[in-house]
Amino acid sequence: MNKSELIDAIAKDADMTKANAGKALDALMAAITSTLKKGEDVSLVGFGTFKVSKRAARTGRNPKTGAALQIAACNSPGFSAGKGLKEAVN
Structure with missing residues (x-):
């Protein structure tokens, strides 16, 4: 959809x-x-919760060359489904 x-x-x-x-x-x-x-969470009872996760800086690899590179820290949005949504899907 x-x-x-x-x-x-x-x-x-x-x-x-x-x-x-x-x-x-x-x-x-x-x-x-x-x-x-x-930086606040949004909670919709029975549906789920939207929240921000803080990701620390880390070292990654370029898949083409294999060279190490630094990945910057960032905030990542996420969603976790609530009980009502999980039950409706299953």
Whole structure:
């Protein structure tokens, strides 16, 4: 499912226009993104939790040449599924 298909599904299930469903989806993604930028978690009970993990700097290898290279430290977004989502999928 891509973004436009998700917007269509939201519009149908919530009985709203596609334009309003698109705005709602964009607002949701913006809110999650801005909260993660602050370093905070976003927890949706029954669905899951979005959180930021700090990755330390490390040494990697160029697969083509085998030469060692330094990989910089970074923040990586992640998602862990909640109990309700896990049960719905299985």
